[in-house]
Amino acid sequence: xxxxxxxxxxxxxxxxxxxxxxxxxxxxxxxxxxxxxxxxxxxxxxxxxxxxxxxxxxxxxxxxxxxxxxxxxxxxxxxxxxxxxxxxxxxxxxxxxxxxxxxxxxxxxxxxxxxxxxxxxxxxxx
Numbered sequence: 001x002x003x004x005x006x007x008x009x010x011x012x013x014x015x016x017x018x019x020x021x022x023x024x025x026x027x028x029x030x031x032x033x034x035x036x037x038x039x040x041x042x043x044x045x046x047x048x049x050x051x052x053x054x055x056x057x058x059x060x061x062x063x064x065x066x067x068x069x070x071x072x073x074x075x076x077x078x079x080x081x082x083x084x085x086x087x088x089x090x091x092x093x094x095x096x097x098x099x100x101x102x103x104x105x106x107x108x109x110x111x112x113x114x115x116x117x118x119x120x121x122x123x124x125x126x
Contacts, residue, residue: 010032085100
């Protein structure tokens with residue numbers, strides 16, 4: 001019997017199509033099942049039917065900002081979903097009261113690999 005490699009369900013939320021393309025390219029060789037949403041509303045609809053283990057959101061988003069969106073995700077799904085913010089304006093995110101891990105856009109591929117590996121470890125039962 002062949003054991004399947006554990007994969008992490010990742011949802012990336014960004015209204016910038018270029019950033020979504022960059023994330024897709026970086027993650028294609030990682031042990032992830034990736035979904036992308038171009039709005040927080042679309043992301044919430046996805047999460048209703050698809051359980052992500054990691055949600056990465058841009059800070060500056062239409063409708064609600066990434067911080068408010070990720071807080072909503074944490075409220076709905078608790079600690080079973082790791083939430084991180086990615087932004088090109090980290091000072092603004094901190095000034096807005098961000099209490100989440102923050103990664104600078106565009107995220108470094110090595111940092112992204114470490115993030116995915118850590119999230120996979122957290123999602124593995126002891």
